[in-house]
Amino acid sequence: MPPAPFVFSSATPQGWYLPEAAYPYYVLALYANIDFTSPNGNPPVNEGSVQMYEKGPESVKFLPDETVKAKLASVKKLSEVSAKDYDAVYYIGSHGPVFDLAVDPGDIGLGDGFCQSGEIVSAVCHGLAALVGVTDAQGKSIFADKNVIGFSNVEEEILGTTKEIPFSTEDRIVSLGGKYTTTDKPYEPKVVVDGLLLTGQNPGSSSSSSPFGEEILKALRK
Template sequence: MPKRILFVFTSADKTLTGAQTGWYLPEAAHPYYVLAPKYEIDFAAPKGANPPVDEGSVQMFAADKGFLEDPAVRQKLAAARPLAAVSAADYDAVFYPGGHGPMLDLASDPVNAQLASEFFRAGKVTAAVCHGPGALVGATDASGAPIVKGRTVTGFTDKEEELVGKVKDVPFLLESRLVALGGKFEKAAEPWQPAVRVDGILITGQNPASSKGVGEAIDKALSA
């Protein structure tokens, strides 16, 4: 039986300023195509079916539009289950693509916090890229401490948020929050450069350029 991975998408389609948002196209597409040949992948989101894609990411990453047109992907998006209907026990890993959306719903969703905590406490790969680590801020280990505490992590940096002019669109800055939770935050030397960090079962990537690397790290962890 192939191992199973749960991709958890955001259901949020608006930022705090009312701008359109959602999940970020390459951050789902690149890991998916690394992993889909070897693993069973299911999709889930807080509100279930057809989680919204960030329209700006579709325009910016036109080369990845095939993901949205892929019949298997379309079926998975249409069949995405609400988070309350999925169980960590059924999977070997969880992965959170970014986009600003996760900061607006997954970060504060108690159902998601419980789910992410269950993956981590069971020793299962817990992975996220860009703003995806925002979905992990409520997750705790068996002792009740944040799963990022004392662990090496990365994610969309405060500088990158400033550069895209989205500081007012999100309820908190991801880098600052991960540091406040005790995470050992590391980042690429320059904004937009890839950075992937693996600390045991916790796998994080900094930005869209890190997406394929996160997929490869998940594969390596599950193949070990």
């Protein structure tokens, strides 16, 4: 089975968003060897996401899942992993990546490795913030001239978090040359695939109502 790491934020209290890990995990787990990795090796779940998605079928079983518990108990540090050992990478959202992954040398190095070796790079919601420092072999941003979607400014304003974060994911992607798109209505799920770069707008984009996990699987099977 192809190997692929899920990259989690270690930022507290923002952490990682439960459904953005749970649904793609269960789509991919039967077909890929999934490792969990984060900057500090101990990623905190965003408690708000646990409460909000407590009835989601994948979210309900994710945290009590014995295999998942074992993976979370032995999360690899980003400094311990290399893109050459994997076929794809998936960056999980929540506001955490805006605070730590965006500037983490281990994360940027991992992303560079995937981008420059022509492997699958996928991210959802604020997970795209983990890629703002990633470049291709020519030094261009991974987002340059790519069709991309992530958590929007409008959604940030509705959530009331615009002034609480270091930067806007949407604005940063645009400044790096990304062809940013969004949904007609805030918080609608949407997935954009441009070559080997797969992005989703918000938590709903990684749920059972959206094909995000399936798009990663499709790319792995090519």
